[in-house]
Amino acid sequence: MQRVFSAAAERKEKWVSGNRDGVFRGREGERELLSGVLNAGTGVVLIEGAAGTGKTRLLDEIAAVAAGRGFEVATARDELDQPFLLARLADRRPDGPALVVLDDLHLAEPGTLAALRALLPASIHEKVVWLLARRRGEGADRLFAAAAQRGATRIELRPLADNVVEDLVTDLTGGIPDHDLKALASLAQGNPAALIGLFAALRQDDQVAVTAEHASIRTDRSPRATEALLRDRVSALSGKARHLLQVASVLGPRFEPGDVAEMLASSTAILLPALDEVIGAGVVTSLDDRLAFRHELLWRLVADSVPLPVRRALHREAGEMLLARGDSAVLAARHLLHGAQRGDARSIGGLVAAAKAVLWNAPEAAAELAVRALELTDQASASLVHRTVMAVRALTAAGKLTAAQALAREALSRHVSPEPAAKLRHCVATTTLLGARHAESLEISEALLREPGLAPELVPWVEITRLMALLGHDRRRAEELAEEVVRTHQGSPDDVLATALAVLAAIARDTGRPGAALELAREAARSGTSHDLSAYPQLLFATLLAGLREFAEADDVVRRVRGGPSAVVTREVMTAVVQARILLQAGRIEEASVEARAALTVAEETGHESVVAPALAVLAMVAIHTGDLPAAIEHVERYREQVPADGILFSRAYYQWADVLVTHVGSGLEKALALLTDEYPCLVSSGLFAEEPRAAGWFVRRALEAGDERLAKAVVDRAERLAEEHPGFSAVTAAAVHARGLFDADAKLLELAAQQHRDLWARANAAEDLGVLLTGSPDRAGSVKALESALGLYREIGASRDSARVLGRLRKLGRRRRAAPARPASGWSSLDDTERAIANLVAKGQTNRQISTQLFMSPHTVNFHLRKIFRKLEISSRVELVMRSRDDQ
Template sequence: MRGREREWSAVARLFEAAEGGHSAALLLEGQPGMGKSRLLTEAATAARARGFSVTAGTAEELGQLIPLAPLVLAVTDSPDSPDSPDFADGPNPAEGPGRANEPNLARGLDWADGPNLVGEPGRAGGSDLAGGPDRANGPNLSGGPVLGVGQALLAQLRSGLAAMAGRRPLLVTLDDLQWADTTTLMAVRTLHASLAELPVAWLLARTVTDGHHHVDALFDILERHGAPRVRLPPLPAAAVAELAADVLRAPPDPALLALAADADGNPGLLVDLLRGLRDENCLEITPGRARILSAHLPDRLQISVRQRLDLLTPEARQLVETAAVLGRAFRLEETAELLGSSPALLLPALEEAITAGVLAADAETLTFQHEVLWRAVIEGLPPAIRGPLHRQADDMRAAHGTTSDSDVRDMLRRGDLADAAARAEADRSALPPDTSPARIRSELLLAQVVEARDGAGPAMTLLRHFCAEPATCRTLLSAEPTAAPWLVRLALTLGRRALAERVTVLSAELASTTPASAAPASADRASAAPTSADRASGEPASVDRASADQVSRGPESADWASAEPVSAELASADPGRRRFTAAAAHAHGLLCADASALSRAARTAPDAWCRASASEDLGVILARAGERPGALRGLDEALTGYGECGATRDAARVRRRMRRMGVRHRHWSAADHPVSGWDSLTATELRVSHLVAQGWTNRQVAEQMFISVHTVAFHLRQVFRKLEIDSRVSLARLAAEADHRPE
C-alpha cells in the first residue's frame, strides 16, 4: 500500500487484537477515491494469510431498499461460512408450522413482501428505527434489538459469525456504509456488541458525504466504545511517484510527475489519469522512463469525475459547474452573481460540495479540491454552455476590475512552470476555439509559459496560426497589445527578422490608430492588474502617438528622444492607449537595439512589471554596446522592479546577467530563521527543495533558477543538513508533508 503505512499499522493492530482473542473495530473514512476499498481488499488478503476467516460485504446506493443486504451477502458468500443447514439452504417453511414464519437466510433477499424493518405504522412487527420518542435527537443506534422477522434474521447472522469466529479469528469488512440502510447499521451495532467476547475484527469504511446521518451516528457510537477512526489523507509526493511507476511499469519523468501532482494525492483520480493517458496513447513508455506526449485529460478521468458529480444534488452540481468557469480558486460572491443568487442562499449547496470533497474553503476563497477535478468539470461542460458562461464571467470581472488569468501569470513570474503550464492548458481548453479576446489571451499565455519551460521553438509552434498572416497577427496584437515585444524577442531568437519587423510595424499602427475607447477592457486597470502578456513574458512598452507615427514609417526610422514631451501628456491623459504605445516602443527598441525607445518604455509603461522588463532589455542592449554604467543602472532598476512584483524567476535572470558582468547582489532577507527543520530553509533552499521533490535533476533545477549546478548542489547539501535527511526520497516526503500541514 503506497503511502498508507500509518493506516496499515492500524490494520495490523486490529489483527493483533483479534489474534489475542479480543473483539476490535477500525473505522476508515475519507473522500471519494482515497483508496478505502483497496485498503479493505488488501486487509482481507493479509488476514487470510494470517489464518483468519474473512467475510466481506459492500453497501450499494440502491441496496437501501433491501434491509440487511450487505450483512446477509457477506455471510452467505463467504467461503468461510459454516456448513450448517441454516446457511446452506435456510429453514424450510414446509417442515412444520413452528418454522413457517422464520426467514430463510440464504434466500432472505428474495422475499416478495419483505419483513417490515422500516418502521411503517400499522405493519405487524414493524420497528421504529428513528429512535421512538427521541427522534428529534437523532437516530437510535445504541444496540437495541431489531424487531419482528428481522430479529430472527439477525439471530442467524449472529450465529453464523459466531461459528466462524469460534474456529479462528474472524475479519468482517463492510465497505461504502454511507449507502447502508438503517436496519443494516443497527444490526452492525448490535452484532458488534453481542460478539464482543469473540475474536472478531470489524473493518468498516465509508465515504464522507453529506446527508448520511445514520452512518455518522454509528461511527460516533463505535468510536465512543473505543474503535479508532482513521481518515485517509492524500498520498505524499513520494508515494505518488511510486504509484505512478506501479501503474505504468516505468518511472515517470518530471513532466509526467508534475501532471500527476494535479491529482493532489487522490489515488483514484491519479490511477484514472495515468491509465487513461496510457490507453489513449498519450504516453511514451520505455523500460527506463514514462514520458508524457499530451497533457489533455483522458476520457476515463472525465467519466470518473462525472460519476462523482452525479452524487451531488442538482443545486450543488449547478454551483460546482458554474464556479468552474471562474477558475480553480474563486469567491462565493462571484458565483452567486453568476447564478443570480446570494451567498446565503448558496450555503446548503456549498456545504454539500465541500463535504463531498469537490470543493475546499479557506479564509477568503473557495478552491476545487483537485486540479484535475476542476479541469474535468470545466472540460465536461458542452461548448454551447461553457462559452456563454465564460463570457458572462469575463464581463462580470471586467466590471469589477479583476482578471481571470492572474494565477498563471503569478506562477510564471515565480518560476512554477509545471503548475503554470497545467493551469494555462486547462484555461485554454475551457474556452471555445474561437477568436474571442479571452481565447487569444489564453493561447498567448500558454505559449509564454511553454517558451519559459521548453524554449522559443515550441512556443512559436503554438502561435504559428497567428503569425502566418498580417491579419491574424493584428488580431493577436489587438487583443493583447503587450504581446508585441515578446513576439519580437521570440522571432529574433529564432532568426525570423521579417516576422519581428511585421510585428513592430503592426504594433505601431495599432498605437497610432486605436482610440482609447477601443482599448482592451483591462487597459484602464493595467497598473493594478497587468494582463497575461504584461506579467508572463515581460514585455512592457510605452510610446506616445508621435512616437508610434515614427515607427509606422518603418522599423528603423524612429527618433524616440524627440517624442518625449508628447508622451508624458498622453501618459497621464490616456492610460488605456499607453499599453499600445508602450508596446510599440518596446518592440521597436528590441528590433533596432534602440536604447532611447527602451528607456521611454521603462519610464512610462503603465505596469511595474512592464517597466522592469524594458529596463532589463535596456541594460542588455547597453551592455552589448559596451556602456557598462548605463547597463548596470538598467539591470539594477529591473532587479528592483521585479522584486516589487514578486517576480523571483525574472529577478534571478537579472542577477545572472549582473554576475556575468562581475556584480553580485545580496538577494536574501535578514529574517530570523530556526536553525533546523522545514522553517529554517531560506527562500532559495525552499525553491530548490520543491523542484527536487518533483523529480528534477540538479541540472534542470540550475537551468530553471538561472544558477550553476554547483550552486544547486550547495543548496541541496544545506537542505539535507537542516532537515537531517540523506536522500531525495526523504526530501520528497517532507515536502509533501509540509504542503499538507495546517497553517
C-alpha cells in the first residue's frame, strides 16, 4: 500500500530537525572530539563550515551536554550579544568549569574580535572551554589564525557523506530512497540545511510517496515549491553562469564543456570561472568525461527558461556544429529534429543521414527523422523524391505499413524519375505482401523485373518479394521459380538463394516431405546474409524443428533471430508468433498466449495481415485446451475470413487441423469429420503428422469413435509411412506407434508411445488413451495409474479442459483423486522455476530485455511473469523484489 509521506503528521519534527530519535546525523567524529575537550575542562575549539552545515546545531548539542556535566554555560547567539558576554567575562571569571559559546564570529565587530583575542590567552590556565564558530572564509581570519597558532583544536564541518545523506533522507521521508530520489538529494551537496529545505519543498508539493518502506518521487504532482527553490538557486548565479547553463541545457542533461564553449564562440579556459561557479553551486556535477545537471528536474527547469524560438535556434546551431566537425549524424539529429527549418539543406541532410544510420536497429526513430526531413523539404527540391523513398522505407521498417503505402502511392501519382519510382513501387509491393495481398504484390514485382533499367542493388529485393508473393498465391509457379534460383545462384550464400530454399522447404512441408523440408530449411537458414525486413528462412527452420519436437535447437534459432541487430517490426512480430506456437507445442500455454496476443496486437495495429492468421490459430488452440470454446470459435472464424491458405509461416494443414479441433468441440464429431470430406480432403495425406505428431492419435481416436475404420486405417498408414521414410525423426515414430496402438487396441504400444513422445501434450494423450483402453480390462489399477499420469501432465501444461475430462474418467472408476500438493499461494516457495530464475536476474539488476535474451522469451513474456511474481510476493516494484531477494538470501 502506498502512502504519501507529507500526510504523516508524526514526522513533522523530523522535517524540522532532519534527525531521528534526537541524533544529529553525520557529525559523530566532531561530537566525539568535543566531548574529549569537555573532559579536559579547558581549551579552545575553532568550528568552521559553510552556511547550513550544522554549526549552530552542533554548538547547541554540546552546550546541553556541558550543562548536564555541571559546566556554567555562557552563549552569545549573534554579533549584538558578543560584546556584552565578553565584557561580563572580563569583569568576572567563572568559579568552576565553564563553556563559552560564540557563534557567527564572521559577523563580529572589530572591537569584539580584539577583546576576544585579549581574553583567550588570559584564560589559558582556567577551567574554561571556548567554542568559537564562523562561516568558512567570511571573516575573523586573524582571530582564528592566532588561536590556531596557540594550539586551538580546529573542526571543519564538511558536506555529509553519501551514506549519511541517504540515512537522513530516510529519516525525512520514512522510506529508503530510490535512485532518482537520491539523485535529487545530491542537489544539496551534503549540506544538511539545504537538504532539509529541499525535502520541505517536496513535502509541500506532495512529491514523495513511500511504498513498502521505499521512497520515490511522484510523477502525478506539479513540483511548484521544489521548482521555486531550484529556480532561486539558479537565479543566485551570475549572468554568465546562467547563460552557460541555458546553452548547456539545450545540449542535454549531460554535456561536453567544449561543446558549450563552441556554442558560445568562446573557449573552455575563458568559461572556467562560470563552470566553477555552477559546479560549486551544486547545479552541475562531473560525470566521467562529461558534466551533467545534478537532476533531470533541474535540467528541465533551466531548459524551460529558454524561450522556444531561442531554443529552436540553439538546437539548430548545435546540430550544425556536430555535423560540421564530422560527429555522428545520429547525435546531430536529436537537435536538428527540434531546430531544422524548411529549406535548411544542411540540417535536413543531417536528418536523412541519421535516419539511414538507425534504420534497422531503431526504425521508429528512423521513421520520425525521415518524415521530419520530408516535411521540411521544399516541394520544388530535387531531393524531394529521394527523401520520400527514405521516409517510405523507414515507415515500412517501423511497421507503419498503411502510412508507408499511402506516401509511396501519393509520390507515384506525380512525375517521378525511373530509379526512385522503382524503389517506391517495390515498397508498395513489400507492404502489400505483408498485408497478405499476394496477387497485388506479385503483379508489381513482376512488372519491376521486366524493366530493363532496374537498379542492380534493387533486383535481389524485388526477386525476394516475388518469391514470397508466389508462395502465398501460386505454389506451382513458386516451386518452379525457386528451383530455377537454386540452379542459377551458385557461389557464396545470398538472400535470394536463402528465400528460394525456404520456399521449397515450405512446399515440401505442406506436401508431406518433412525430411526434405528440414534439410532445405537448414540450408536456407545458413544461406541468409541480411538482417533487413524479415528472417523468414530462419523462422521457418525453427517451426519445422519445433514440429519435430526438437525444442532445444528451435530455441537456439529463435534466440539468434531475436538477438540480431535488427529491430524491424516485421521481423519482431513474425518472431513473436513463431515463438508463441513453439511455446504452445512445448506445453507452456500461458506464455504462448502472451506471445500470441502481443503478436496479434502489433499485427492489427500495423497492418501485418500476414501475421494475424498465425496468431489467431495459436490462440484458438490455447482456448480449446483451456476450455474457452467461444474464444476458440471466434478465433477460427476470424482466420477463415483472412483466408490463411498461403501456408507461408505455418502450413495450410495447421489451420485446417485447428478448425477440425474447434468444430469437434463446438459442433460435434460428425461435423468435424465432415470437414475432411467437404473442405480438407488432403489433410490426412499432408505433412500434418510431422508438424503436429499428436494429431495422428487424435484422428484415429475420433475415427474409431465414429466407426470409420477406413479413415482410421488411412491415418495409421500415413503415420507409419512417414516414420518409415524418416527413421531419424523420433517424434514421427512416436506418432506412428501411438496411432497403431489405438487402431489395434494394443496397450503395450500405447504405453510405449507415452514413453517415446517428446512433448507433454502427446505424452498425456497417449497416457489417457492407455487408461481408457485398460478401463474395460481386468487391470483397473493400470487404468487408474495411466489416467492419473495423464491428469498430472495436463495439469502441468495448464490444460484445464483436458484435466476435467480425465477427472471425469477417474470418477467413473470410483477414484476421488485428491489434489496433488499445490504450491503455496504466496511467498518465495510459490514461485515456479521460471519465476524464480526471473526473480534472481532482476535481483542482479538486469532489464526485461536482458532477461528475455537469457531465458529465451520475449520482453512481453518476462513482464507477464513479473506480474505473477509481484502478486505472489505481494509487492509492486522491482526495487521491492531486489530487497526481498536479499532478505531471503
